[in-house]
Amino acid sequence: MLTLTSSLLVRMHQHLLGGYPREACGIMIGQETYDGAQQSGKIVHDLVLVSNAWEVESEREGLRNRYLISPEDVARADREASQRGLDIIGFFHSHPDHPARPSETDREFAWPNVSFVIVSVEAGQVVDTRSWVLRDDRSAFDEEPITGS
Amino acid sequence: MSVTVRIPTPLRPYTGGKKEVSAQSGDVEGVLSALTQSYPDLRRHLFTEQGVLRSFVNVYLGDEDVRFLNGPKTPVPDGAQLSIVPSVAGGVPQ
Incomplete structure (x- = not known):
């Protein structure tokens, strides 16, 4: 379960729409919640908006x-989170004109235990927002529910 | 004869929640290899099946990216701090 307030959403x-039709991205900082020793969810406290570094590294393709x-x-983002007693709990990016589902490249370059929020943007409008967590064995993503509060 | 390795949030469950762990000094490759012997579950997230450091795993010696030093062969002196910093990439299907 990922808790993300409507104002943060x-x-x-807005950040992802600003990047359309290119992909845009950012980092979520916040806290994990626990049920005993087991992580039960994450609460997003703030977003760190970053520019898509791919643009810098690959201008042609x-x-x-x-x-x-x-x-x-x-x-x-890690330093900023630590100063506030928080952690990096996930990342977000847009899929312009594609569904909000992880791609094979998303899986290859993802990390476990953090949330990957994917926002589908079609024709300049947000149509879907979903959150995914990479399995320990890196074999697939599992969807996790997003709640507003 | 040990160095400190900072573990990023996504990998802390594999080090028992520890943010920093100790490893034997050596070069970067050696330190990371020793680290994965102590914490085997880290291995698949740091190295590919071919044993090569994954391209989105960034290693800093102090504040310097080891890619701009001597890469995996960069010496990590006793008492130094090595940080594993994730970068993240992906995108829609081609």
């Missing part, structure tokens, strides 16, 4: 079809 959508969050941006 609006901010996320695939701008619409790829996103990259650089290690510098992840390190910066």
Whole structure:
């Protein structure tokens, strides 16, 4: 279960719509919740909006079809989260004119235990928002529910 | 003769929740290899099946990306701090 308030969701959508028709992305910081020793969910406290580093690295090809969050941006978000007693709990990106489901490349370059929110944007409008978690064995993503509060 | 390795949030469940762990000093490759011997569940997330460090696993010695030093062969001196910093990539199907 991923808890994401409507105001944060609006901010996320605005950032991703601003990137359309290219992919856009960002980092979610917040807290994990536990039921005993088992992680039961995550609460998003804030978003770190980053630019798609793929644009910088590859100007000629695939701008619409790829996103990259650089290690510098992840390190910066990690420092910001730590200062606030929070952690990086996930990442988000858009799928312009494609469903909000993880692709094979998403799986190859993903990390376990954090949430991957994918927002489908079609013709400049958000049509779907879903959250996914990579399995421990990296074989697939499982969808997790998103709740507003 | 040990170094400190900072573990990023997504990998902490595989180090028992620890943010920092100790490993034997050596070069970057050696430190990471020793780390995965102590914490075997880390291995598949750091290395490919061919044993090559995954391209989105970034390793910093202090504040410096080891790619700009001597890559996997960069020496990690006793007492140094190595950080594993994830980058994330993906995208819609081609």
